[in-house]
Amino acid sequence: MPHANGTTNGGSSLRLPVPGSTKAFWHTELHDLADHRSTPELPKECEVLVIGSGYAGASVAYNLAKSASTLPNSIVILEARQACSGATGRNGGHLRPDLYGHIPNYIKRYGVEAGGEWAKFEIAHVQAIKKLVAEEDIDCDFTLTRTTDCWADEEAARKAKANYDLMTSLGLPYMEDVDFVYGPKAAGVSGVKDANASATYTAGTIFPYKFIMALLARALDSGKVNLQTNTPATAIHDDPAGGFVVETPRGSIKAKKIVHASNAYVSGLLPEYEKSIVPCKGVCVSITVPEGKTAPYLTNSYIVRDGDKVLSYLIPRDDGSIIVGGTAAIFYPHLEQWYNNTDDSTMIAASEGYYDxxxxxxxxxxxxxxxxxxxxxxGVMGYSWDSLPHLGEVPGKPGQYVLAGFNGHGMPVIWLAAEGIAKMVATGKSYEDVGLPWIARTTEERLQKAQKGPEGGDILA
Ligand SMILES: Cc1cc2nc3c(=O)[nH]c(=O)nc-3n(C[C@H](O)[C@H](O)[C@H](O)COP(=O)(O)OP(=O)(O)OC[C@H]3O[C@@H](n4cnc5c(N)ncnc54)[C@H](O)[C@@H]3O)c2cc1C
Structure with missing residues (x-):
């Protein structure tokens, strides 16, 4: 069935990002490359075609451009709207590894070693991004900080404590960085009025749009990358001469390899991911204090769960303003407002007013x-049926790679995932050989489970 925007891809619906998206705080001042086209015409061919210019696409292109064997102009990035106009340019700026949220589930499903490996992979992002930002001298407000988790609801606080005890009992060394406080002291330690439990650990905050636009700029400076904004990929065919032909409204382009970095929209061109990665809307706001008024400076980032278990993630900015998002528990019952929904031109009605x-x-x-x-x-996220992203070569489609399905949690996952995928693309090495955690490998088995399992899987569980 054609999507509202009227395009189709071999019978399956092609969803493209909608025009007129709500304007994120991060986009207040657009980067010079926002509408960039490296050449007025679409190149006729390339070695690697990257679809999407968010965190995933930009990071793959940056890493490919660094590869010694990459030829000039051999990487083309197609971006449907402006550069970095998707989830990355609309997120909460919270670079917070998950130490005990999804990890207990992964431990249950895949064992302690695999769950611990995934946590370590996320934790490694904080230092990796700190190093990258310093090496490339990127102005993106990166701050190494502590993140504070708070639970106001008593039952939720008790569960958090039990979860913390379980995780520490497993002897996972990274849990040593967690400082957990249970009971009345939590409010004093965290500054959150109703907290009945709190925990802190190391994390980062960042201006995501500036970070990614700088990576794109560095990739373009290499002379190896051609960026074509406002140019959606609309269909992919096998090229009888080898490789692929990718259609766009501005003509077609031949590519030897393709990297799908379109996240929430990935099933438009890879229909086998329709049940595995579902587009879901999220909401964010910026909060400011009027001139002449003051408020305590927050230095930590936060995840706050209020007395009704409504979760918000929050980062402070150095001008005293706050970026905060969440409210999923409020809009959750209204599936039509957020689930399988790519409309980032409207707010989510059910939770409007919560942040007043x-x-x-x-x-x-x-x-x-x-x-x-x-x-x-x-913004629109790619929610994954089993909570894990899909990384690697697309099953049954040699030469096509995917990194997508990052949920509301791409910041501590995508950089190292992209480094690994770029290595696979540049060298032909296997998933195992580039050292990515095995539980996130995209496989036929995972795709099948989502096809046959309950609608939504973990997303609607
Ligand atoms: C409101 C909100 C808050 C969030 N907060 C956080 C947070 O604080 N911390 C965190 O870790 N994560 C957060 N996330 C999640 C995080 O932003 C994502 O996981 C991450 O940005 C995904 O990056 P990406 O490059 O895969 O996707 P995107 O940034 O969405 O990039 C995909 C790109 O592909 C383009 N595209 C789509 N289809 C096509 C096509 N056919 N042809 C060409 N281009 C196409 C899109 O226009 C888009 O630019 C949040 C997300 C949202 C929406």
Whole structure:
């Protein structure tokens, strides 16, 4: 069935990012490359075609450009809208590894070693990105910080404590970085008024749009990458001469290899991922304190779960403003407003208004701040049926690679995933040989499970 935008791909629906998206705070000042086309015409051919210019596509292109064997102009990036206009340019800027959220599930499913390996993979992103930002001298407000988790609901606090005890009992060394406080002290330690439990550990915060646009700029500076914005890939055919022909509204391009980095939209061109990676909307806002008013500076980032178990992720910015997103528990029952939905041109009605007075309600000392929402926007994530991203060569499609399905949690996953995928593409090495965690490998078995399993899998569990 054709999608509302009227394009199809061999009978399956091709979903493209919609026009007129809500404007994220991060896009207040657009980068010079926002509408960039390296050449006025689409190149006729390339070695590697990358579909998508968010965190995943930009990181793969950057890593490929660094590869010694890459030829000039051999990598082309197709981007349907402006550069970095998808989830990456609309997220919460929270580079927070998951130490005990999904990890207990992964341990149950795949064993302690595999769950621990995945946690270590996420943790490694904090230092890897710190190093990259320093080496490339990227102005993107990267801050190495502690993240504070808070639970207000008593039952949720008890469960968090039990989870923490379980994780520490497994002897996973990274748990030593977690400082868990249970009971009345949690509010004082965290600054969150109703907290009944809190935990802190090492994380980062970042200006995601500036980070990725700088990576794209460095990739273009190499002379090896050609960026074509406002140019969606609409269909892929095998080229009888070898490789692929990719269609766009501006003509077609031949490519020897393809990297699918379109995340939420990936099943448009790879229909086998339709059940495995589902587009789901999320919401974010920026909150500012009016001139003449003051509020305590927050230095940590936060995940706050209120008394109704509504989760918000929050980062402070150095001008005292706050970026916060979440509210899934409120809009969850209204599936039509967020599930299998690519419309980031509208807000999510069910949770509108939640962030009015959020800081006053939540944090000590903010009561008289008159802090208010100055911008609100939505973005579309690729939610994964089994919570893990899909990384590697597309099953049964040699020469096509995928990195997608990062949920609301791509920041501590994508950089090293992209480094691995770029190595596979550049050298022909296998998934195992590039050292990516095995549990995230895209396989026929995972695709089949999502086809046959309950609708939505972990997303709707
Ligand atoms: C509101 C919100 C808050 C979030 N907060 C956080 C957070 O704080 N921390 C965290 O870790 N994660 C967060 N995330 C998730 C994170 O942003 C994503 O996991 C990550 O940005 C995914 O990067 P990506 O490059 O795979 O996808 P995207 O950034 O979405 O990039 C995909 C690109 O592909 C393009 N595209 C799609 N189809 C085509 C096509 N056919 N042809 C060409 N181009 C195409 C799109 O336009 C888009 O630019 C959040 C996401 C949202 C929406």
């Amino acid at each position: 007075s959020f800081m006053q309600r939540t944090f000590r000392g903010w009561e008289d701040s008159e802090a208010s929402v100055s911008k609100a926007w939505t």
